[in-house]
Amino acid sequence: MAKESIPNKLLNLVTEDEIMMFRELQIKIQELNYKTNLTRLIKGDDYWISQVYDSLWPFKENANKNFDNKKFIDIGSGCGFPGFAYAITHPNSEIYLVDSSKKKTDSLKEIIKSINFKNDIFVINDRIENIGRQSSFKNGFNIATARAVSNPSTVSEYILPILKSNGLGILYCGKWTNEDNKYLENTLNILEGEILEIKSNFLPKEKGIRNAIFIEPKASCPDIYPRSIGKAEKYPLKG
Numbered sequence: 001m002a003k004e005s006i007p008n009k010l011l012n013l014v015t016e017d018e019i020m021m022f023r024e025l026q027i028k029i030q031e032l033n034y035k036t037n038l039t040r041l042i043k044g045d046d047y048w049i050s051q052v053y054d055s056l057w058p059f060k061e062n063a064n065k066n067f068d069n070k071k072f073i074d075i076g077s078g079c080g081f082p083g084f085a086y087a088i089t090h091p092n093s094e095i096y097l098v099d100s101s102k103k104k105t106d107s108l109k110e111i112i113k114s115i116n117f118k119n120d121i122f123v124i125n126d127r128i129e130n131i132g133r134q135s136s137f138k139n140g141f142n143i144a145t146a147r148a149v150s151n152p153s154t155v156s157e158y159i160l161p162i163l164k165s166n167g168l169g170i171l172y173c174g175k176w177t178n179e180d181n182k183y184l185e186n187t188l189n190i191l192e193g194e195i196l197e198i199k200s201n202f203l204p205k206e207k208g209i210r211n212a213i214f215i216e217p218k219a220s221c222p223d224i225y226p227r228s229i230g231k232a233e234k235y236p237l238k239g
Helices: 016-033 044-060 083-089 102-114 128-132 152-162 178-191
Strands: 071-075 094-099 121-125 141-147 163-173 193-202 209-217
Touching: 016 044, 016 083, 016 102, 044 083, 044 163, 044 209, 071 083, 071 152, 083 094, 083 141, 094 102, 102 121, 128 152, 141 152, 152 163, 152 178, 152 209, 178 193, 178 209
Parallel strands: 071 094, 071 141, 094 121, 141 163
Antiparallel strands: 163 209, 193 209
């Protein structure tokens, strides 16, 4: 694969060694795409901006928070973003990648075998509703992310039950309105959580606006959440 230009906005966030790992990851995902349709965002700006930079900016452009040495879970990990991007740039963290598609989790395992990640990385083929009800995962994570999974209300029901009392959830969104904000606040009130902050960013090369919604527990999430498989998607909490 010919070397592609990398946006300066990304180069300012990562080291040369990390760029090398992202190139290895790109090659491996492209190779696996021939067998399993993991993603269409694999070449040029689609990869470096819409995958890598978009995954990293909520962590790297948020200097007032410490994201190192954490227990991290990526829900609906797909081809591994933002999970692998976080792993590469936070090598002391423990990583859990969750996806309900066995083809995708098999591909994630192949990627881990072929790339020299420094982290302990665990791949789980299951529905997040099942994971969120297991005692070994409930209230177990410092950071939980969800990117291109579902609407924020549904995703917050997946995330809040698995966060530690001082944990942080990050919801990746496109446009964000006052109505979206009110809807999420109502949902979080039910889940005993709250919006910590919202950060907006215009991606380079006119790739669009992105919002990172940071949520956190304010008390213990009620034990009935997450509800059984499909309920949060079909019947989002409205408050």
